[in-house]
Amino acid sequence: IHRNWMADTCDLNLYEDKEFTYPENFFDTYDGRLAAASQEMSIAKDMDLIYDLKMQRSDKETPLKSLYEQFYGRMDSAQKAVWDKFYTPIIDKFYKDDLKGEDLVRWKYQRYMRDYAKTVKSLDDNVGKVLDYLEKEGLLDNTLVVYTSDQGFYMGEHGWFDKRFMYEESMRTPLIMRLPEGFDKRGYIPQLVQNIDYAPTFLELAGVSVPSDIQGVS
Template identity: 75%
Template sequence: KELAEWKYQRYMHDYLSVIHSVDRNIGVVLEYLEKNNLLENTLIVYTSDQGFYMGEHGWFDKRFMYEESFRTPLFMRLPGGKKGKVDQLVQNIDYAPTFLELAGVNIPNDIQGESLLPLLKGKKPGDWRSSLYYHFYEYPGEHAVKRHYGVRDSRYKLIHFYNDIDVWELYDLKEDPSEMNNLYGKPGTEKITNRLKEELKKLQKQYDDPIESKLAK
């Protein structure tokens, strides 16, 4: 137990040292932009890879669809743009079309994301996405995370672990934000489960996920 606690503290200290270095150098970049009169002519995007587990669910690293590694930090500053939080669901596939639109370049039809520019300007498009899709399929692999896909909307999340296992998980993120209580198969969740399964099929087809054709067989 003492060795495990020592390793955990070592891991946390090293991780936070990296974060501190990143924060410090962001300040260096912002200072340069301001000194060279570029701050009001530059879109600033501060994001990262998926979040790391710090012991949540007993895990480290990432790759699972649970909130800690499903969510990604994202701060954006557009001169003259919206101030405050954007409530819509966004994805990292939205970055490329955002940059292209700002640069005045046509967005290719095969890009799956959506430009965030309307949201950054404070608009709320009526046809904005209402759910997010996730699929991890690198198994077997060194991380030993089972293959799974899932869908998340503004309140619920449905996950399916597949391949050599067949396990479903359903979470109410409003009542259970830490995702500790699997509701799948419990009485009263049938409508929610069926709706999310239909959404899964729609998104798998929309994103041309090969798993969709396999599941249809």
Template identity: 40%
Template sequence: MSAKRPNILFIMSDDHGYQAMSCYGSRINETPNLDRIANEGIRLNNCFCTNSICAPSRAVILSGAYSHVNGVKTLKDSFDGRQMTFPKLLQASGYQTAMIGKWHLGHGGDHDPTGFDYWNILPGQGIYRDPEFIEMGLKRTIPGYVTTVTTDLSLQWLQDRDNSRPFLLMCHYKAPHGPWQPDEKHAELYEDVDIPVPITFYDDYSNRASAAAAAKMRIDRDLPKRIPKYTAPQELSPEEAKKWQYQHFIKDYLRCVTSIDENVGRMLDYLKEEGLEEDTIVIYTSDQGFYLGDHGWYDKRFMYEESLRMPFLMRYPKEIPAGVDSDAFVMNVDLAPTFLDYAGIPIPEPLQGDSIREVVRGHVPQDWQTSVYYRYWMHLDPVHGVYSHYGVRTDKYKLIYYYGEALGASGTTDISTPKEWELFDLVKDPHELNNVYALDEYSSIVAALKTELERLRLKVGDVD
């Protein structure tokens, strides 16, 4: 195959909500370097994950298959590296491949990264300061801040690569995953600024399924139990304490985002200096979205919009017009076939997604997906307490089913919670505050969405 096939720089962060990116209209921060990608390429407004939790989303991206197919349904599952992945196929076709940064899919034996000429990963979540890395199986501690170190390693690999061959570099940041620890350069950023709270900050979880009220992700009640530094002074009233906690949490989070933005700028500058801009696809995304005080929460997991939606920016001057955006539905399961498409590799049968190449060129196929299927499997995990659920999202509606049980090893029900439905009219209620499932005027819509939900479940083979 021709060496003129595009290089691929795939940058992914962890838990970066689209609300904290100025190219998505952020009210709370600026991200000038990420905006460069959007301004010189495309911003996707409706990119969704199939399972809003770190390891499962990463497994979906690697394999191009849903959680029940690739085997990583929860954080307890490790990725079986013997299965097909897009890096393996790119490597076999002549690409140089590297994975640097957060892997979070297990390590050792069949769980180490496969399909890479070089890999240098954080163990588990990794840490922010003086992080340990596992380089091709060997552990070493590298002094410095993890976002900067990950970028340094990525730039070094780019400099040392074989210039005669195309490359795939997966530069995956730990940030801005908690516990949020800014670098020294940005430790005082936003110190004298009052960050505005989200519109749904004071959500009381009424008129919703019981799952919302049961979740243990509240900034005021639950965050201090997980990270004590966010415990408010005792003399504050409950409302004052909640605001105090939000300000301290969100500022640390945004400081971590600023470090990502500056380091992405270093990567973009390198491509420009080396004359690689025209021949390199650059993608920036996150493994899922994140609640930044939305609904009074931190974390993700729910099918509500802030965690379902992933930021997704893509630049490739040879094909993608500059400064455009798209409302077409895209999912993380579509990334693997997209990479293969650009590399000129036939998309094999096991992959369940579709290439978005025509979508980002501005030519959305007539039969392109107009609904997406989601499933969260970690029923009542002890830290966050979110009920398992699955659902369907269309352009106007979202139907969610909390199916109320988790099966034990024996096949019997381990834990039961209420079986409940939620329907949100996304046109009238974009913040998802009013469950209209039981209203008569929505009965025909409910019926149509249930039919579509079952169609999607059958299509992807999730029929348990």
């Protein structure tokens, strides 16, 4: 679910009626925390209206507009038609409303969260396709399926998006494993895990001895 959260065209209309809850520290003032205040991942200041929020218009310029145009240019004509049909009324209303201050920041957050949720939906769908294939081919009970990611993303906590500051909200990442048949360990693992632990875990599950020079533990 990586920036800039361009949803699959079949998912564009999802979550448009949902109002996402603002984190309690959404309008964090960073009192006494200058290092935090200087991070360039503020929804208010650093979230690009065109690249991140898709508010593309020929008479508007933003620092990352050209990058958005590159991504937009990858679509074929049919995809662009669906994309433009969805975004044009949102773009027109946005520039007409001319939001300022906290109203603009709240609008940006809702737009961000809706786009983010749509890309999560697409990821979920494709994880499902992999599992369905394994089941259909009779491979599911002989396959270790691992779901993980890189650093956790800020979803508005401290007024942020991205992941470039070590606060609690961004410390954790998903790590979910569907074990093959015959392995009875399941449930929540309370120990801390690092990505150097993946290799010895996979080797042990496969019945292979773990070389002594591998860092990490199963």
